[in-house]
Amino acid sequence: MADKHDDAEALVVGAGVAGLAAAHRLTSAGLDVVVLEAEVRPGGRLSTLETSGGPMERGAQFLSTGYTVIPELVSVAGLADQVVPVSGRSMVLLGGRSHAFDxxxxxxxxxxxxxxxxxxxxxLRGMMRARRLAHRxxxxxxxWADLDQIDGQSWSTAVFGTGLTARLLNPTVLGLYFLTLSANSGAIPGALAAFQARRAKAVTVRGxxxxxxxxxxxxxxVEYGVRVERVWRDGTGGAVLATNRGRRRAASVVLATPAKPTTEMLAEPTPQEAAVLSxxxxxxxxxxxxxxxxxAAGEVGDAYGVLASPGDTTPLAAVAVRSRADAGSxxxxxxxxxxxxxxxxWWSASDRDLHGVAVAALSPLLPELKDRVTGAHIVRWEQAMPAVPTGHVAAVTAYRRGIRPTDPVVLAGDYLGFPWTDSAAFNGRWAADHLLSR
Known part of the structure; x- marks a missing residue:
């Protein structure tokens, strides 16, 4: 198949929130931009499945008033008047007992x-100390480089004590990101503490x-159904992309996909790129x-979100109740x-078996749930949330500082940040700003 010589000055690979943030930044600066997306719809994990019970978030469950980039994108999208608050009522499962809080x-x-x-x-002392983090x-x-060399369990215990760490922070990190404090750096609980210090509230978009x-x-x-298979720096200051629809060329390329597909498509990554992609x-x-x-009112403690302790025997990490985020259905x-x-x-189990697993796991909270379910919908993510192990902030900093101004390939995937939506959007905007500064 013949090469396609794009008129675009930049190609953005991936129409998730990072790619969309990058494309908007570049387009607003006057560049001709084409976004290549392998799927038939945009969003990646920021996408919604319509079900008979209401909208099901396929990845991100909510946004936050503590975000800095997403509010700008919401405004650009014309959806500011569609943002609605999520109930602050929550529940955590500890040792087989449920505890409600707001x-x-x-x-x-x-x-x-x-x-x-x-x-x-x-x-309480830890919360007071966390106020010093709220400006970041x-x-x-x-x-968050100063928290990069200590694991999250040790940092949280030193700041908040063993009780809050075990009974709230561990369930939060497990339930929201499917990660553990001990396997990640103190940057994650430090940033979560900053959210709390800002009194950030969970919100969503109606629908x-x-x-x-x-x-x-x-x-x-945006061109949908375009799968990028390989990306080369062409040696003349540009890049060549092999896709399922032929070759593409561009002066600049932003790779805004998760680590696995980026690793598979990027030819001859630099040591700094390989470090962040690992x-x-x-x-x-x-x-x-x-x-x-x-x-009904009172069921599941009126909670929008249920978290489970890592030490509990339940298979649950978390549960989200749609009507307590958006009551429109x-x-x-x-x-x-x-x-x-x-x-x-249960990764390879049938949908029917997974339906049964979910109902059985929720039966202590909703004993008659089996007879109330009208349908089940399964979503699998091979790469759901990027971890932030100790030393990773240093690797991201080294990549950002070490990228050559003339390099036509810029990374913007979620592996460059925290495992939440605003950080992914920041990565896309950072990549665009890097290209614009050349």
């Missing part, structure tokens, strides 16, 4: 039993977060249980997220 009312952590009385003073950019992992990706992609030149990921296995009607959707050990066990 994320916006720290005192409920003690009253609900999540934090025991003897752990309250160390936890939670999207830019480079601002599903996928609306944001669709709205951002609409004005861009970061491990958690896998995600999500089971959406559609209900004919919304959960007459039905309801329970998104059940399995913990890593359960993901490994």
């Amino acid at each position: 994320t916006m009312r720290p005192g409920t952590l003690v009253r609900g039993g999540t934090v025991r009385a003897r752990d309250a003073l160390p936890a 950019d939670i999207a830019d992992i480079g601002q 599903g977060l996928g609306r944001l990706a669709v709205a951002l992609a609409r004005p861009l030149n 970061v491990p990921y958690s896998r995600g296995l999500l089971i959406g249980l559609a209900l004919g009607e919304q959960l 007459s039905g309801d959707l329970l998104t059940v997220m399995l913990r890593p050990s359960a993901v490994d066990q």
Whole structure:
């Protein structure tokens, strides 16, 4: 197949939030940009599946008022008036017992039993110390280098004590990112503490977060169904891409895909590129249980989100209740997220078996759930969330500082940041700004 010589000055590979953020930044600066997306829709993990029970988030479950980049993109997409708050009521499962609390009312952590009385003073001291972190950019992992050489379990225990660490921070990191504190650096709990210090609130987009990706992609030149197989620096200051639809050439290329596909497509990566691309990921296995009607008041403690302790025997990592994020549907959707050990066990199971796993796991909270489910929907992510192991912030910093101004290939994947949406968007914007500064 003959080469296609693009008129575009830049090609962006991947129409997830990082790629869309990069494309908008470059386009607004006057560049001709083409986005190449392997799937038939934009968004990646920022996408929504319509079910009989309501919208099911396929990856990201909510946004936050503590974000810095996403609010700009929401405004660009014209969806600012569609942002709605998510209920702050939450629940954590500890030793087979459930404890309710409200994320916006720290005192409920003690009253609900999540934090025991003897752990309250160390936890309060830690929260006071965390205020010193509130000024840092939670999207830019480079601002957290001082916490890069200590593991998250040790940092959290030193700052908040063993009680809050074991009974809240460990379940939070497991439930939101399918990761563990001990296998990641202190940058993750440090940034989460900054969220809390900012009094950040969870929000969503009415009708599903996928609306944001669709709205951002609409004005861009996005080609769907284009699978990039190989990327070369051509030796003349540009890049060549081999795709399932022939070769493409461009002066600049932004690779905004997760680490595995980026590693497979990038020919002769530099040592700095190889270092950031080697970061491990958690896998995600999500089971959406559609209900004919919304959960009643009082069910599951009125919680939007349920977290589970890593030490519990349940296969659950977390559960999200759709009606408590966006009450627009007459039905309801329970998104059940399995913990890593359960993901490994059930990864290749049939949809029917996974339906059964989810119902059985939720039966202690909702004994009659089996008879209320009208449908099940399964989402698998081979690379769900990038980890931030000790030393990774240094690797990201080395890549950013070491990239040559004339290099036609710029990385923008989620492995360059934290495992949340705003950080992925920041990576895309950073890559675009690097190209524009040349």
